[in-house]
Amino acid sequence: MSENPELMIVEHVLDAVADQRLQAGTKLGEQALCDLFSCNRAHVRRALATLAAHQVVDLIPNRGAFVATPSEAEARDVFQARRAIEATIIRNVVRNANATDLTALRAHLEEEDRVRSANDRSRAIRASRAFHMLLGRIGRNGVLEKYLSELTMRTSLIIGLYGSNRASLCDDDEHSRIVESIVNRDEATAQSMVDMHLRHIESEIDFNKERPRGGPLSVLIQPTVPE
Amino acid sequence: MSENPELMIVEHVLDAVADQRLQAGTKLGEQALCDLFSCNRAHVRRALATLAAHQVVDLIPNRGAFVATPSEAEARDVFQARRAIEATIIRNVVRNANATDLTALRAHLEEEDRVRSANDRSRAIRASRAFHMLLGRIGRNGVLEKYLSELTMRTSLIIGLYGSNRASLCDDDEHSRIVESIVNRDEATAQSMVDMHLRHIESEIDFNKERPRGGPLSVLIQPTVPE
DNA sequence: ATAACATAAATTGTTAACAATCTAAATAGA
DNA sequence: TCTATTTAGATTGTTAACAATTTATGTTAT
Structure with missing residues (x-):
């Protein structure tokens, strides 16, 4: 340390x-x-x-x-901001992704598959976010990548507060279809898929079901799983 | 203090x-x-x-x-991020702007006119940024507003570093035409005008003409002009 | 005169002690 | 038994002193 x-x-x-x-x-x-x-x-x-x-x-x-x-109003702002930012990111990805990037994307999808069958919720959450951050990295815009990083973290807080049980993680199938459209260099489809994906996540949130907040601090030290 | x-x-x-x-x-x-x-x-x-x-x-x-x-690469990222964010902001503005907001926009245009004829460079820079921040406020998305605030400040640094003489401030005419399309509730036009406006600003930057950096600190205390 | 070196000043990094405020527990009164 | 008040503890806010590093100054030698 x-x-x-x-x-x-x-x-x-x-x-x-x-x-x-x-x-x-x-x-x-x-x-x-x-x-x-x-x-x-x-x-x-x-x-x-x-x-x-x-x-x-x-x-x-x-x-x-x-x-x-985050409040309900803030949550809506966060999701709208994500749509705005990830729309440009996915456009960059479709345009810039090289062979190495595509390999990384496919490898990530396999990891998500593996994690899902293992039923490890903690790793699943990690992997879901990692997919979006991978897109951010491939998009090659450091400013947008940093904002996306912030917004995904705030999304985690929002889902933790208001999310229904299954809402906790992204639908793997949607991720794989996004990758598919990237491979096909289909900008329009990729963009609309990401937009729908984000709306889907947002739709599974229920602001009436606020959960208890506050918890232990010890979780901070839990060794960071190397992805 | x-x-x-x-x-x-x-x-x-x-x-x-x-x-x-x-x-x-x-x-x-x-x-x-x-x-x-x-x-x-x-x-x-x-x-x-x-x-x-x-x-x-x-x-x-x-x-x-x-x-x-900011480096040249960072500057390009900042401008692309601005286009991404301000595209959504202007859409919100066209949809949400009420009578009060439109009045504020018109008042701001007049202020820009006044400042321009006064040839006060300092106030002109201030007013130019204020226009974009006003759009950010009317857009009513606190997250995007905050990001826009950060990005306009970084834009100031970029223009200060690499900007040509006239590039220092926004073209007032472009601002007024943006307001016009807001009044007309013409979403598509407003969006493309903002995008072009930002590209215009970016185009007047010359990364070969790097200026001397560093300066005095005393400027910090200069009384904040109440707009 | 210039370059390398040594010294002194200024600046940042770190730590501890004390003050002010809040939280929780204990006591007293209704 | 419940509420209000007091008291003790814990936590945050503030300040100052000292250490480590960098920057500036000045000296010496080539």
Whole structure:
């Protein structure tokens, strides 16, 4: 646990949020983080400021830091923003994807298949997000990739809060059909498939079924599965 | 200069960058900021962490904080991201704009006219950005609005670095024609006008004409003109 | 005069101590 | 038994001091 402790904390919190190990509303106490990452409070505070800038953490004066709990309105904005951003990303992907990229996409689909049959929910969530992030990487626009990273994390919080049971993960079949249209260099189809895919995910959310928020912090240390 | 000094610093730096008062590469020394905002270094450091998270500041270990200097590749990504985001924003605007919003848009056009005839470059830059931010507000998607805010600031840095003389500000006529199509509820036209407008701005950039970077910090305190 | 080196100043990084605020527990009163 | 108040503990906010590193200055030798 050496290296820059500040980045360490940020990365681990983001990872835990993305994997839905850290629930919305969980308190991120300063001393607790100091202990977990064996560093001093100055590091923790700067890390929390960074996380707050990414909208993953709410900073409440004199109360502390909490994992953000997106409202219904915010959730709708996040999904619309994802449609806007991923529309351009998928266009870039269809245009730029080379043989290596296509191989990576196929490999990912196999991984998703494997994970699904293994019935490992945690890995499934991870893999679902990884697909979208893979598209982001192949799209070769660092700005959009970073925004997508933020938005997928906020999506994780939203699904954790309001998602129905099956809504938790992307439909593998939709992913594979997206890859298919990428292989075919069919821009229009790829774009509409991604748009529908995102609307599908959003549709399986029920804002009346708010779940209990807050949870343990220990999940932060869970070794990051190397994908 | 009371109130939360952290937000104070962030806001002032962002404002100065947006107005092109703060040049790319300018060093943001901790003690200098402490003096300017009469606070301690802990505040300054957290503010710099926040600014770094927004990609407006580069944090170099043991060297300090510097206003970011976007590369050519980053500049292209920023403009593509703007097209992606503002396309959705303008669609929202055409759909959502009510009478009050239209009045605000017309008032803004008049302000731009006034500023142009006054030949006040500083206010002109401010007004140009304000137009896009006004669209962002009327679009009523907080996520996209925030991203647009970040991207317009990075655009300011890019234009400050590589922009030709006239490229510094938006063409007022293009703005007024965008408003016209909003009034007409002509979604397709509005969208293509915004897209062309952004491409126009990008086209007036010359990456061979890199300008000297770095500058004074005193500009930070310049009283924020209330628009 | 220039380059390399040594020294001094300034800047960033780190840590600890103290103050202010909030949370929770315990006590007292209705 | 329940509510209100007080008290103790824990947590966040603030500040200062010290260490490590970098930058600037000045000296010496070629």
